[in-house]
Amino acid sequence: MSNTLFVEVVPSGKALGAEIKGVDLRTLSTEAFGRIKQGFHEHLVLTIRGQDLTDPDLIDFGKRFGVLEPPGMSIIGKPYLDDYPDVLVISNLKSDEGTPLGNLGDGEAIWHTDMSYRDVPCSAAILHAWEVPPSGGDTSFANQYLAYETLPHDLHEKIDGRIMVHDETYNSGGQLRKGFKEVTDPREAPGARHPIVRTHPVTGRKSLYLGRRRNGCILGLDLDDSEETLERLWAHATQPSLAWTHQWRKGDVLIWDNRCVLHRRDAFDPTARRMMHRVQIRGELPA
Numbered sequence: 001m002s003n004t005l006f007v008e009v010v011p012s013g014k015a016l017g018a019e020i021k022g023v024d025l026r027t028l029s030t031e032a033f034g035r036i037k038q039g040f041h042e043h044l045v046l047t048i049r050g051q052d053l054t055d056p057d058l059i060d061f062g063k064r065f066g067v068l069e070p071p072g073m074s075i076i077g078k079p080y081l082d083d084y085p086d087v088l089v090i091s092n093l094k095s096d097e098g099t100p101l102g103n104l105g106d107g108e109a110i111w112h113t114d115m116s117y118r119d120v121p122c123s124a125a126i127l128h129a130w131e132v133p134p135s136g137g138d139t140s141f142a143n144q145y146l147a148y149e150t151l152p153h154d155l156h157e158k159i160d161g162r163i164m165v166h167d168e169t170y171n172s173g174g175q176l177r178k179g180f181k182e183v184t185d186p187r188e189a190p191g192a193r194h195p196i197v198r199t200h201p202v203t204g205r206k207s208l209y210l211g212r213r214r215n216g217c218i219l220g221l222d223l224d225d226s227e228e229t230l231e232r233l234w235a236h237a238t239q240p241s242l243a244w245t246h247q248w249r250k251g252d253v254l255i256w257d258n259r260c261v262l263h264r265r266d267a268f269d270p271t272a273r274r275m276m277h278r279v280q281i282r283g284e285l286p287a
């Protein structure tokens with residue numbers, strides 16, 4: 001049983017992120033889990049290396065954070081794992097017939113937060129590495145509390161109290177979700193509308209909540225103004241001083257807070273194998 005005495009929290013030294021050491025996620029005591037949860041709220045992204053979780057193990061660990069949320073629509077129009085519809089597979093691998101075995105392929109996944117196109121987006125996602133390429137496919141995270149706190153005054157004035165469109169059409173790898181049509185006018189994109197600034201329900205801190213750039217749109221501004229404002233906001237929110245990058249090893253588990261963190265993934269060699277399993281935790285209405 002992993003017990004609190006042995007739980008070590010080692011901050012990345014960057015704007016966010018910490019590694020948790022000394023735990024086996026399959027056998028966490030209540031106290032050890034409490035320490036992890038505390039580390040999660042302090043550091044926003046946690047890495048736990050050397051884990052060997054089956055899907056039921058990953059699901060059980062996810063449920064300690066809350067109720068699991070089924071993933072967004074995959075590119076094949078159904079869950080990847082018949083037995084575990086709450087688990088999303090992220091992979092570049094394909095079946096012998098050429099059907100993708102997971103989302104996102106081998107290309108770059110642009111900066112985004114998960115499932116913000118839903119009215120109630122997930123609060124956190126947990127990603128477990130089953131297979132990783134020898135290099136490439138690193139995942140970066142950016143602290144959106146700091147992005148909000150360091151916003152230039154004029155941008156703050158411009159966005160204060162405003163609502164944004166969060167398009168559902170494409171995933172972060174630029175893949176069209178099954179059943180969706182191309183969007184020509186972002187003001188009419190299908191997907192949720194959320195405040196640009198949200199308050200974290202646990203920490204009480206405010207953060208920028210941008211979703212993803214593609215087809216993003218600030219309601220109440222004309223389209224050119226919205227585009228220009230979004231360009232500035234995204235450049236600010238993803239600057240290197242707010243970010244930290246994770247290099248994956250097989251067995252890693254990463255947990256990130258989707259309410260106050262953006263993430264992106266580098267492309268990798270298409271002939272390499274990368275396979276991750278993910279669960280998402282149900283969140284709350286952004287406010």
Ligand code: OGA
Nearest residue numbers: 090109114127139265278
């Ligand atoms: C995700 C995601 C990044 C990665 O699972 O939401 O963006 O490293 N994945 O595959």
Ligand code: MN
Nearest residue numbers: 113114172263
């Ligand atoms: Mn993502």
